[in-house]
Amino acid sequence: MTTRFVSGDLVQCNHGGKIRKGVYITERDGMAVLKMDSGYNIGVAPRSCSVIGHPEPVPGKNLEVKQNSKLPNLSIVSTGGTIASRIDYRTGSVTSQFNANDILIAIPELAEIANYRTIPLATILSENMTPTIWQDLARAVYDEIRGGARGIIVTHGTDTMAYSAAALSFMIDTPVPIIFTGSQRSADRPSSDNAMNAICAAAAATSELGEVAVVMHATTSDDICSIHRGTRVRKMHTSRRDAFRSLGISPIGEIEFPSRKVTLEESAVRRDAHTLALHNKIESHCALVQFYPGMSPEILKAYNGYKGLVIAGTGLGHVSTALIPALARLINAGTMVVMTSQCMHGRVCDRVYDTGRDLLAAGVIEAGDTLPEAALVKLMWVLANENNRENAAGLMQSDLKGECTRRSAYGL
Structure with a gap:
């Protein structure tokens, strides 16, 4: 049988x-x-x-987590991702199912750090994140800070976390820490990083930080988490626990584990440096394109009518000569075209070679050392909040939230 x-x-x-x-x-x-x-x-x-x-049952959704009202008040805004995932035994894959309250149940150490409100904003894997959800997220975070939260933790899938952290950096002037965190490996795996990342995020959210940041493992060991500025961070590995790196700058702080000691760099924005304000308008009709050898100008026709286009060019910010007329036509039709570099370090400078000079003459805007993903989010935000084209171009070349440094440091 x-x-x-x-x-x-x-x-x-x-x-x-x-x-x-x-x-x-x-x-x-x-x-x-x-x-x-x-x-x-x-x-x-x-x-x-x-x-x-049979496997042990998942803790009930209505289980109350005992909290200490004398500790600082934090809010956990859950959007899903691997940190809030478990195995779907129908398929053998990871599925995002837990909300913020489930995270408190699963990681009881969090209750030693703060008193929490939990807001389950979304239950998605991060490839399904959209500009509309960014707006909802910014509003939810703003409301929590206005309601008295001394810090915010946003749980988020790691694949597009850098985009969302950049989006909130531009959308909110914050007097308190807004900390994005997630995990590379789901809670069912012995090597999961979810608990340590969440605990480090809570420690950072109660610190003297006063900006949007990403907190994740700094090494493959369970010893240190890095604090990365929300506009200068990128996921650099598909699965390693220390996948996130600050590009162009050093991390703005670190959290030792298990002591939870927070050390902030001098460059980190401090708590209460800004007055709370929400600017969550966004122009979603923008795109990011990576140039490659042999790229056909015909491809750019797909972006006719777009409000903005970010190009990740080669080296100092170049595309082939064949693409320049097509870019000029887009610009003349009203599309703002911004140039970034595919390189991990350094900055765009289109005044060195003839191709770069031709791009500038066509109206392409240099974005300095802004990362392509941060430039896309920034362009969406700028075009929604500044109607004057010249002023918008100036904003794209200015440093608003630490996304564009005045000079590129050697070795970073």
Whole structure:
């Protein structure tokens, strides 16, 4: 008689002469697919397996987390992502299901740091983030600060976290820390970074910081988290726990773990340096394009009618000569075209080579050392808040929230 398995069953199997234990996900191509404790999936013969139990139930959604009202008041705004994910045993993949309250249940150490309000804004993986959700997020964060929160934690998927952190940097003048955090590996994996990142984020949110930042592992060990400025950070690895790096500047601080000691650099904006203000208008009809050798000018026709276009050019900010007339036509039709560089470090300077000079003559705007993703978000924000084209161009070349440094430091 063939054993019938149900997704989520704990099973043990005789595989390769060894007993393997895991969680049954599904049957595919005649093999039982198991999720191992390591987080990886394997396929085994179903006839070699037997049910030995069931996974522990997920804590109830209505479970109350005991908090200490004497601690600082923080708000956790949840948007989803891996930090708020668990395994979907129907597919064996990670799915975003937990809200902010679930994070408090899963990481009880957070209750030692602050008293929390939880706002489940969205339950999405970060590739599904949109400018409209950025606006909702900015409004929610603004309302929490206005309501008395001494700091904000935004839980977010790591893949597009840099875009969202940049968006809030421009949308909110904040007197308190707004800390984005997430995890590279879901909570079901022994190597998960979710707990440490969340605890470090809470420590940063109670610190003297006064700007939007990203807090994630600084090393592959569980010893230090880095604090990255929201407009100068990029995810540099698909899966490493220390995937995030500050580009063009050093991190603006760090948190030691498990002591939770926060050290801020002199360059970090301090608490109460700004008066709270919300500017969450955004022009979403903008795009980011990376130039590549042989790129056809025909591609740029897809952006006819766009309000803004950011180009990630080569080196000092170049595209092929063949593209310049097409860019000029876009600019003459009303599209603001901004040039950034594909390089990790350094700045755009289109006055060195003939191609660069031709781009400037066509009306392309240099964005200094602004990162392409930050330049896109900034362009969306500038075009929504400044109607005068000359003024908008000036803003794109100015440093508003630490996104564009006056000079590029050697070695960064």
